[in-house]
Amino acid sequence: xxxxxxxxxxxxxxxxxxRKQCVAFRKTFDSLRKExxxxxxxxxxxxxxxxxxxxCGGHVLLEGVPGLGKTLLVRTLSDALSMAFGRIQxxxxxxPADIIGTNMVMEDQATGRREFTFQPGPIFGQIILADxxxxxxxxxxxxxxxxxxxxxxxxxxxxxxxxxxxxxxATQNPIEQEGTYPLPEAQLDRFLFKLxxxxxxxxxLKTILDRTTSSASPKxxxxxxxxxxxxxxxxxxxxxxxxxxxxxxxxxxLATHPEGExxxxxxxxxxxxxxxxxxxxxxxxxAKVRAMLDERYHVSFSDIVxxxxxxxxxxxMLNFEGQAEGxxxxxxxxxxxxxxxxxxDV
Numbered sequence: 001x002x003x004x005x006x007x008x009x010x011x012x013x014x015x016x017x018x019r020k021q022c023v024a025f026r027k028t029f030d031s032l033r034k035e036x037x038x039x040x041x042x043x044x045x046x047x048x049x050x051x052x053x054x055x056c057g058g059h060v061l062l063e064g065v066p067g068l069g070k071t072l073l074v075r076t077l078s079d080a081l082s083m084a085f086g087r088i089q090x091x092x093x094x095x096p097a098d099i100i101g102t103n104m105v106m107e108d109q110a111t112g113r114r115e116f117t118f119q120p121g122p123i124f125g126q127i128i129l130a131d132x133x134x135x136x137x138x139x140x141x142x143x144x145x146x147x148x149x150x151x152x153x154x155x156x157x158x159x160x161x162x163x164x165x166x167x168x169x170a171t172q173n174p175i176e177q178e179g180t181y182p183l184p185e186a187q188l189d190r191f192l193f194k195l196x197x198x199x200x201x202x203x204x205l206k207t208i209l210d211r212t213t214s215s216a217s218p219k220x221x222x223x224x225x226x227x228x229x230x231x232x233x234x235x236x237x238x239x240x241x242x243x244x245x246x247x248x249x250x251x252x253x254l255a256t257h258p259e260g261e262x263x264x265x266x267x268x269x270x271x272x273x274x275x276x277x278x279x280x281x282x283x284x285x286x287a288k289v290r291a292m293l294d295e296r297y298h299v300s301f302s303d304i305v306x307x308x309x310x311x312x313x314x315x316x317m318l319n320f321e322g323q324a325e326g327x328x329x330x331x332x333x334x335x336x337x338x339x340x341x342x343x344x345d346v
Contacts, residue, residue: 058192
């Protein structure tokens with residue numbers, strides 16, 4: 001009887017500790033959101049999803065027409081974090097060595113001896129702004145693949161580790177196609193989220209004008225450093241996922257595979273290729289962060305639903321019929337959410 005009571009007390013203590021961790025995480029998240037809100041007007045969903053990706057350790061692709069604040073958002077995030085910031089402006093003449101660095105002949109002033117020394121490129125930061133990433137050639141875009149997946153770069157046969165935590169926030173303009181190179185599917189798949197940045201509303205435009213056409217110059221102050229972020233990232237991975245919730249995420253992912261076991265008719269009709277396993281990994285990780293924002297230590301169905309579109313919209317490829325009929329990826333994914341049941345009858 002004594003052993004049972006002691007175990008129960010330990011369990012209660014563990015639950016209380018978890019609750020405190022969730023509360024601390026929520027407060028930190030709110031502080032980051034508040035600092036970014038000093039500069040960025042509106043776009044609360046975009047800001048939240050960027051922060052969710054940060055705590056998942058994932059990369060983000062921001063897509064929107066020019067002038068919507070995509071670059072400003074990334075710069076403001078870097079101001080709110082005590083982490084090394086690097087910007088890469090992608091252009092058609094950019095070369096891979098301009099990103100990852102190169103070996104250069106350096107002379108020792110004392111001995112006169114010359115040797116090759118690696119000079120790191122701008123990718124050696126923690127928050128990397130890849131501005132207009134689709135303006136670089138595929139050869140240059142491929143220089144990002146190893147960095148985004150392995151958090152390292154290879155130059156001259158030597159592997160160089162990147163500083164942690166490491167996150168790439170890339171921007172692209174969807175309306176200009178001349179002089180651009182669409183990102184290959186292999187690179188798109190390495191982004192945790194693809195976020196569509198919308199136009200600002202009337203009241204938001206008023207606030208933007210008040211801030212930018214007067215002497216006021218708000219600036220975000222640092223809230224977190226890299227070590228604290230890594231601790232929160234480790235905490236996120238400990239959030240529990242019940243088997244039936246995990247199975248729902250798996251079935252949603254499998255529903256994007258044409259001719260698959262869980263594929264509805266709309267998938268077979270319009271989708272050429274579905275999501276890779278990275279899709280369901282992104283779905284679960286982001287859902288864990290959303291659960292912690294509600295001060296829960298377990299993932300719910302609603303967390304999966306909330307993260308499904310940003311985690312999947314860049315991981316499905318339409319077939320010819322889907323392209324010809326002008327079907328949008330978000331429309332297909334929304335239909336899948338409606339058609340795939342949360343629980344299967346046993």
